[in-house]
Amino acid sequence: MSQTGIVVIGASLGGLRAVETLLGGLPAGFPLPVAIIQHREAGSDDRLSDLLQGHAALPVGEAEDKEAIAPGRVYLAPADYHLLVENGHFALSTEPPVWFARPAIDVLFESAAEARGAQVIGVVLSGSNEDGARGLAAVRRCGGIAVVQDPATAESSAMPNAAIAAAKPDEILPLEGIAPFLVRVCEGVRPVREGT
Amino acid sequence: MPTYVKNKPLEHIELELLLEGVFRQYGFDFRKYALASLRRRISTAIQAEGLATISELQNKVLHDPDCMERLVLTLSINVTKLFRDPSFYIAFRQKAVPVMRTYPFIRIWHAGCATGEEVYSMAILLEEEGLYERARIYATDMNEAVVKKAQAGIFPMKSMKEYTANYQEAGGTRPFSEYYTAQYDSAILRPELRRNVVFSAHNLATDGSFNEFNVILCRNVMIYFNQVLQERAQTLFRESLVNFGILALGRKESLRASTHEEFFEPLDTGERLYRRVK
Structure with a gap:
């Protein structure tokens, strides 16, 4: 991963514990920016980022419109906004929900794939709908790395299963294995892809 | 659902031409809109018009003011609520x-x-x-x-x-x-x-x-x-x-x-x- 690398993570209701575990496994010196979609209620406030900060060595905060994307920081999509990756910064949008979700995982993943191509690592965690499947497929199609939480280790397996079917991910990993995998990729170990 | 378009450089050219054409023909200036969400909405418009490419949308929009009216509606986000937030x-x-x-x-x-x-x-x-x-x-x-x-x-x-x-x-x-x-x-x-x-x-x-x-x-x-x-x-x-x-x-x-x-x-x-x- 080069300087423009970015990790994008999607989790739905029931995926909060998975996000906590994943963030807990990322060391303080983790070199990439991390953007997270956690499906949530429209009226939610900053408490979610406070909660996640309690599990993370990296600084966690809600992304603002046009905020510069900085390495080693965790950006959470604010409630009731889609979060998109632009050239060097984030953008927000209040377009209609996708899969009944705003923020939606597909929106973040597709914009990241479009903006940063092969420098994207997409991770789909536990969830009970199909959001993230299209987005992860876009990440993979644009040359990025697609990772899905092993459905057997997910509180809700529908979202991982949909992502596996749609994106044919590079890695299907147990929850505890995802953070170490991200660290290894940052150290230059890229998964070998067959037939592409 | 909008189709995700992958052919990047060509798509950029088409997008610029569309926005330039819309501005010159109708006076609506979307040329300095944030790209990521604009692209999504244009994909939505292409799909809704039953077209396949941005160039086809450009052709239709320039010749058909009704199509332009629909495009402006799609490109401007009008989702809001009474006492939102x-x-x-x-x-x-x-x-x-x-x-x-x-x-x-x-x-x-x-x-x-x-x-x-x-x-x-x-x-x-x-x-x-x-x-x-x-x-x-x-x-x-x-x-x-x-x-x-x-x-x-x-x-x-x-x-x-x-x-x-x-x-x-x-x-x-x-x-x-x-x-x-x-x-x-x-x-x-x-x-x-x-x-x-x-x-x-x-x-x-x-x-x-x-x-x-x-x-x-x-x-x-x-x-x-x-x-x-x-x-x-x-x-x-x-x-x-x-x-x-x-x-x-x-x-x-x-x-x-x-x-x-x-x-x-x-x-x-x-x-x-x-x-x-x-």
């Missing part, structure tokens, strides 16, 4: 209203008013604070059809339950049903609420300042602009505000990293209320 209205009552009480006459610009939900919310708030009589709200949007809709003040009855809850959470204490009459599936807002509202078309990308204001509201509009256009709009707002005038932005927008930051001080940090100080 209730905590904003609470902060506005607490921090902005006391300042506004000191003015004999209050001119308010609601820039990017979409279908008017937030304009009527402000009208209700001012009415309850006893300020409506000396206020005039200028509600503008780039799309004339949308402005007309805002002017009508008719909203779906099925949304009223949510809006009532928003109103109460926003500090409203009256029965919300006082503000509208139900007719079939529609809630028609009391016409008195727009007695002091002037609706008109204004485009933040191409039009200039048209008055001097005590308060400017522009919430979740500039998120669709790129930084160049954002800068233009912020200049327009600064030049259109009286000294100590109030600027209200969306919950996740700020003047941080803007060249205008030094001209403003925060009035409420959480709800992004600013005051022009020089």
Whole structure:
């Protein structure tokens, strides 16, 4: 991963514990920016980022419109906004929900794939709908790395299963294995892809 | 569902040509809109028109004004609610209203008013604070059809339950049903609420300042602009505000990293209320 690398993570209701575990496994010196979609209620406030900060060595905060994307920081999509990756910064949008979700995982993943191509690592965690499947497929199609939480280790397996079917991910990993995998990729170990 | 287009360099060329053509033919300038979300909406439009490429959309749009009208609707986001973000209205009552009480006459610009939900919310708030009589709200949007809709003040009855809850959470204490009459599936807002509202078309990308204001509201509009256009709009707002005038932005927008930051001080940090100080 080069300087423009970015990790994008999607989790739905029931995926909060998975996000906590994943963030807990990322060391303080983790070199990439991390953007997270956690499906949530429209009226939610900053408490979610406070909660996640309690599990993370990296600084966690809600992304603002046009905020510069900085390495080693965790950006959470604010409630009731889609979060998109632009050239060097984030953008927000209040377009209609996708899969009944705003923020939606597909929106973040597709914009990241479009903006940063092969420098994207997409991770789909536990969830009970199909959001993230299209987005992860876009990440993979644009040359990025697609990772899905092993459905057997997910509180809700529908979202991982949909992502596996749609994106044919590079890695299907147990929850505890995802953070170490991200660290290894940052150290230059890229998964070998067959037939592409 | 919009189709995700992968052929990147060619798509960029097509996009630029489409936006240039739309600007030259119709005067709507989307050339400095934020790219990522603009691309999504153009994909949506291509799909809705039953087309396959941006070039096909360009062809259709340039020759068919009806298609252009649909495109403008797709490209402008008109999703909003009465008393959306209730905590904003609470902060506005607490921090902005006391300042506004000191003015004999209050001119308010609601820039990017979409279908008017937030304009009527402000009208209700001012009415309850006893300020409506000396206020005039200028509600503008780039799309004339949308402005007309805002002017009508008719909203779906099925949304009223949510809006009532928003109103109460926003500090409203009256029965919300006082503000509208139900007719079939529609809630028609009391016409008195727009007695002091002037609706008109204004485009933040191409039009200039048209008055001097005590308060400017522009919430979740500039998120669709790129930084160049954002800068233009912020200049327009600064030049259109009286000294100590109030600027209200969306919950996740700020003047941080803007060249205008030094001209403003925060009035409420959480709800992004600013005051022009020089």
